[in-house]
Amino acid sequence: MKLLLPLALLFLSGVALPAAEVFEAALGRETELPGGKEADGIRGDFVLRSDTVEAVVSQNAPLRRANMSTFYGPDGVTPGCLFDLTLRGENNDQLICYGPVGHGEVSYVKTVAVKEEGAAAVEAVTTAAKNGGVFKRNEYRLRDRVQGIFITSILRNESDKPQKVNTKTDFTRFNETGEGDGIFWTSAVDPADKVGYAQVVLKLEGIEKVGGEIEIAPGREVVIQRFLAIGRSAAEAAGIAMEQRGDTVATLKGKVVSNGKPVTAGQVEVPLGKSKVYAFLDAKGEFTLKLAPGILDITATDIGRVAVKHSDTLEAGKTASLTIEMGAASRVDFTIQDDQGRSAPCKAMFEGIDGTPNPDLGPVMRARGCKDQYHSEKGEFSVQLPAGKYRIRVVRGGEYSSLEKTVNLEQGKAAKFSGVLKRVLKTPGWVTSDFHNHSTQSGDNICGTDDRVINIAAENLEWCPTTEHNRLSDWRPNMERLGLLEYFNTIPGMELTGSRQHFNAFPFIPDRYLQDGGAPVWNDDPRITALTLRRHQSENADRWIQFNHPDLTNMFIDRDSDGIADGGFVGVGTMIDGTETQNGNETAILEGAPFKVSRSKTSLAAKAVPVREFIWLQLLNQGHRLVAVGVADAHAVYGNGVAGWHIYLQSHTDAPKELDWNKLAPHAKAGHIVVTNGPFLSVTTPDGKGPGDDARGTGGTTLKVQVQGTDWIDIDRVQVLVNGRPEPKLNFTRATHPQMFKNEVIKFDESIQVPLEHDAHLIVVAMGEGSTLVGGYGTSSQGKMSPCAYNNPIYVDIDGNGFKANGDTLGYELPVSGISADRAKELLIRGGKVSEAPAMPQPDGTPVRK
Numbered sequence: 073m074k075l076l077l078p079l080a081l082l083f084l085s086g087v088a089l090p091a092a093e094v095f096e097a098a099l100g101r102e103t104e105l106p107g108g109k110e111a112d113g114i115r116g117d118f119v120l121r122s123d124t125v126e127a128v129v130s131q132n133a134p135l136r137r138a139n140m141s142t143f144y145g146p147d148g149v150t151p152g153c154l155f156d157l158t159l160r161g162e163n164n165d166q167l168i169c170y171g172p173v174g175h176g177e178v179s180y181v182k183t184v185a186v187k188e189e190g191a192a193a194v195e196a197v198t199t200a201a202k203n204g205g206v207f208k209r210n211e212y213r214l215r216d217r218v219q220g221i222f223i224t225s226i227l228r229n230e231s232d233k234p235q236k237v238n239t240k241t242d243f244t245r246f247n248e249t250g251e252g253d254g255i256f257w258t259s260a261v262d263p264a265d266k267v268g269y270a271q272v273v274l275k276l277e278g279i280e281k282v283g284g285e286i287e288i289a290p291g292r293e294v295v296i297q298r299f300l301a302i303g304r305s306a307a308e309a310a311g312i313a314m315e316q317r318g319d320t321v322a323t324l325k326g327k328v329v330s331n332g333k334p335v336t337a338g339q340v341e342v343p344l345g346k347s348k349v350y351a352f353l354d355a356k357g358e359f360t361l362k363l364a365p366g367i368l369d370i371t372a373t374d375i376g377r378v379a380v381k382h383s384d385t386l387e388a389g390k391t392a393s394l395t396i397e398m399g400a401a402s403r404v405d406f407t408i409q410d411d412q413g414r415s416a417p418c419k420a421m422f423e424g425i426d427g428t429p430n431p432d433l434g435p436v437m438r439a440r441g442c443k444d445q446y447h448s449e450k451g452e453f454s455v456q457l458p459a460g461k462y463r464i465r466v467v468r469g470g471e472y473s474s475l476e477k478t479v480n481l482e483q484g485k486a487a488k489f490s491g492v493l494k495r496v497l498k499t500p501g502w503v504t505s506d507f508h509n510h511s512t513q514s515g516d517n518i519c520g521t522d523d524r525v526i527n528i529a530a531e532n533l534e535w536c537p538t539t540e541h542n543r544l545s546d547w548r549p550n551m552e553r554l555g556l557l558e559y560f561n562t563i564p565g566m567e568l569t570g571s572r573q574h575f576n577a578f579p580f581i582p583d584r585y586l587q588d589g590g591a592p593v594w595n596d597d598p599r600i601t602a603l604t605l606r607r608h609q610s611e612n613a614d615r616w617i618q619f620n621h622p623d624l625t626n627m628f629i630d631r632d633s634d635g636i637a638d639g640g641f642v643g644v645g646t647m648i649d650g651t652e653t654q655n656g657n658e659t660a661i662l663e664g665a666p667f668k669v670s671r672s673k674t675s676l677a678a679k680a681v682p683v684r685e686f687i688w689l690q691l692l693n694q695g696h697r698l699v700a701v702g703v704a705d706a707h708a709v710y711g712n713g714v715a716g717w718h719i720y721l722q723s724h725t726d727a728p729k730e731l732d733w734n735k736l737a738p739h740a741k742a743g744h745i746v747v748t749n750g751p752f753l754s755v756t757t758p759d760g761k762g763p764g765d766d767a768r769g770t771g772g773t774t775l776k777v778q779v780q781g782t783d784w785i786d787i788d789r790v791q792v793l794v795n796g797r798p799e800p801k802l803n804f805t806r807a808t809h810p811q812m813f814k815n816e817v818i819k820f821d822e823s824i825q826v827p828l829e830h831d832a833h834l835i836v837v838a839m840g841e842g843s844t845l846v847g848g849y850g851t852s853s854q855g856k857m858s859p860c861a862y863n864n865p866i867y868v869d870i871d872g873n874g875f876k877a878n879g880d881t882l883g884y885e886l887p888v889s890g891i892s893a894d895r896a897k898e899l900l901i902r903g904g905k906v907s908e909a910p911a912m913p914q915p916d917g918t919p920v921r922k
Contacts (some may be wrong), residue, residue: 092122094192108165112138115585118194122214128156129194138169139515150197166260166267171242190216206232220301229288239282252343256736266352268306273312311362321362322386338374340897372638376401377455396880401485407490408451415451417529418468421850428460437519439526442710447530459483469532470750470874471497506718510701514541517707531715536729537565537578544582544589561731570594574620577605615738619651624687633889641672645696654702654717661685666887680896689796695877702747716854720746748861752780755863763863772827779820779838784847787819793835833865
C-alpha cells in the first residue's frame with residue numbers, strides 16, 4: 073500500500089496513521105512487498121511495516137538467499153536475515169542483506185505476538201541442536217514513528233563445553249561506509265538514490281563489546297540489541313541512531329539554494345565524532361538532521377559549484393534552521409540527435425586539458441556520471457563539471473560517427489554541446505548484440521539495472537538478453553520506463569553459475585515471487601547443467617545455451633584437471649549452442665600458442681595462462697563445431713561496461729523493436745556471428761556462404777572481405793586463418809599492401825583467393841595492431857584494446873564428401889590443466905614463439921626475465 077499523503081501531512085491532518093503490522097507475503101499479499109534497487113523479497117517472506125518503515129525478513133526455505141553472491145559457498149544461505157529496509161511507500165530499498173550475528177541455516181522464522189502497542193515483530197531461531205550447542209534467536213521489531221528497526225540477538229550456550237560464536241553483523245554491499253562516535257554508517261552506491269543506513273548498539277548483556285568472535289561458557293547467555301536506522305542520507309540515519317541510543321541531540325533543518333532555486337544534486341558534509349558523514353538534498357534542496365549539540369561546521373558541495381562552509385551553534389533539544397546559498401553550477405548542456413532527427417542515447421567523455429584534471433562524476437557502476445564519462449538514455453542532458461578546459465567527445469558505439477569539441481568552461485557558466493551522430497556503417501541484415509551482461513540483481517556487482525540498460529543503449533547494442541547470475545529476470549520493464557524499447561530489445565534469461573563452468577541460457581519465464589525468479593540449480597557436471605537448462609520450463613527448440621568464459625581444457629581435454637588428457641566431459645560440445653571465445657579486454661586470436669606466461673602484479677611468481685582463442689582453434693580441428701561468441705560480461709559501466717567485445721548477429725530485421733528471438737535463434741545456432749570489439753567484418757564466398765556455413769569449393773575458394781569502421785577505429789592487418797593456421801601468403805598489412813587499406817569508413821574491401829588442397833575451415837581476422845579503441849572508450853580499460861573482428865568459420869568442402877576436420881593441433885599438444893610456467897616456457901621456445909624465456913613485468917611494470 074502506498075501512502076497518498078506525506079507522513080507529516082497525515083500527522084497534521086488528523087488522518088489515522090497505518091498501525092504497525094507483520095504479515096507473510098503470500099495469498100495475494102506478495103504484491104505488497106516493498107520495491108527498490110536491491111529489493112529481494114519473494115512469496116513466503118515476512119513483511120514488517122510501521123507508519124514510517126517497511127522491512128522484509130527472509131523465510132526459512134531451501135537455498136533462500138538475496139542473490140547468488142550474498143555469501144559464497146555451501147553456507148551462503150541467508151534465511152532469517154533482513155533483506156529489505158526502506159521508508160514506507162518509497163520503494164527505495166538499497167540493502168542487500170543484514171545478518172545480525174552472522175548468517176546460516178535456521179530452525180524456523182515466524183511472526184511474534186507482541187504486547188507493545190504500535191509494534192510488530194518477526195523472530196528467526198536456530199536451535200542449539202542445529203547450531204553446535206548454541207541457541208540463537210534474532211528478533212526484528214518495528215515501532216510506529218521510529219525510522220528504523222530494532223534487532224535483538226540472544227546467544228545461549230546449551231552445551232556442556234565453552235562455545236565460540238560470532239557477534240559481528242553481516243552487512244552487504246556498499247561502496248561508501250564509515251564509523252564515528254560508535255555509529256556505523258553507509259550510503260547508497262549511487263548518491264542519486266539518496267538513501268543511507270546507520271547502526272548503533274543499544275544494549276549488551278553478558279558481553280562488553282561486539283564485532284568479533286567471543287567464547288560463551290556453558291549455560292551462559294549473551295544479549296545484543298542493535299538499532300538499524302534508515303534515512304534519506306547516511307547523515308540523517310546516523311542522527312536517528314544517535315537519538316535512539318539516548319544521546320542528547322539538536323535538530324538542524326537546512327536548505328541549499330542557488331539564485332533562489334533549490335540545489336538537489338549536492339550534499340552536505342557534517343561531523344560525526346572525529347569523522348565526517350554526508351547528507352543528501354531532497355527535491356526542494358532540503359535536509360533535516362539530528363546532530364550533537366555544540367559548534368557545528370558543515371560544508372555544502374556540488375560538482376561544478378564552489379563549496380560553501382557554514383558554522384553554527386546547536387542547542388540541545390532545539391531546532392535550528394539555516395539556508396546555504398551556493399553559486400551557479402558550471403555545466404555543459406547537450407543536445408544530441410541521430411541522423412533521423414531523433415534524440416539519441418549516447419556517451420559523453422570528458423578529458424581535462426591544459427592543466428585541468430579529468431573530472432570524477434561518480435562511481436564506476438552508474439551510467440549518469442561514472443568517473444569521466446556520462447551515459448544517457450536520451451540526447452538532452454546536462455553534466456555539471458568543475459570549471460576548466462575540456463576536450464569533450466560524444467559517441468554511440470562503433471556504427472556511428474563521433475562528435476568532439478573543446479570547451480573552456482567558466483565558473484558558474486553553461487556551455488552548449490549539440491550535434492548529430494550519423495550512422496556511418498552499413499550493416500543491413502546484421503544487428504549488434506551481446507549475450508552476457510549483468511546488473512545488481514546478479515549479486516556479484518552493484519550496478520543498477522537502469523544503469524545497465526542505459527549503458528547498453530548508449531553503446532548502441534541492439535539485442536541483449538537478460539542474463540543475471542542464477543536468477544531468471546527481465547530488463548524490459550526498466551527499458552520501457554526509460555523509453556529505450558525503440559533502441560534495443562531483450563528476452564528473459566540467466567547465467568547459471570557455480571564453482572566451475574558457467575552457462576548462459578535463454579529464453580525463460582521469470583516469476584519474481586520465487587527464489588531466484590524460478591531458476592534451476594547448477595551442477596558440477598556441465599552435461600547435467602546443460603540438460604537441466606534445456607528442459608527447464610519445458611523443452612524449447614529455440615533455447616540458447618552457451619559456455620561462459622570457459623575452461624576449454626577442462627571441458628574437452630582434462631576432465632579431472634590432473635594434468636593427464638582424458639577427453640574431458642565426453643559429448644558436452646553437442647549439448648551447447650555456443651562458447652565464449654572473447655570475454656574481457658584481451659585480444660589474442662593471433663597469439664599462436666595455447667598459453668602465455670605472465671606474472672601477477674602482486675607476486676613475482678610466473679604462471680601459465682591459457683589462451684582460449686587458440687584452444688578453440690585446436691578444438692575446431694578436432695571436429696568440435698563450437699560457435700564463437702564475444703561478450704563484455706559487464707559488471708560495471710566504466711571499465712567493465714558493455715560493447716568492448718560483442719557480436720554482429722545475422723538478423724531478419726534491422727529494427728531493434730521488431731527483433732524476435734524465434735527468428736534470430738536459427739542464425740545464432742548456425743554460427744552466423746562475427747565476433748568484434750568494434751569493426752564490422754563481412755566475409756562471404758562466391759555462392760553467398762558466410763560465417764558458420766558449409767561451402768563447396770574445388771581447389772579452393774574466394775573470400776569477399778570487407779571491413780568497416782567508424783572514425784575512431786582503424787584496421788591495418790587482415791589475416792586469413794586456414795584450419796586455424798595463419799597463412800603467410802594470406803596476410804595483408806598496410807605496410808605490405810598499402811593499396812588495399814583505406815582511411816574511410818570502408819577500411820578494406822578485397823576478394824581474396826584461397827587455394828586449398830583439402831577441406832578447411834576459414835576465419836578472417838581484421839586487426840588494428842597499431843591503434844586502440846581509446847576514441848570510443850576514453851580512459852576506460854576497454855580503450856586499451858586494439859580493434860579486432862573475426863568471423864565464425866566457413867567450412868569449405870573440397871572433395872564433395874562433406875567437411876572433415878583435419879585433426880591438426882597447431883604445433884602444440886592439446887593443453888592439459890595445471891601446466892607449470894617453466895613447462896609453458898619450454899614449449900613456447902620449442903614452438904618457435906620465443907627464442908628464450910619470455911619477458912614478464914615485475915609488479916612495478918619493469919620487464920624482467922626469469
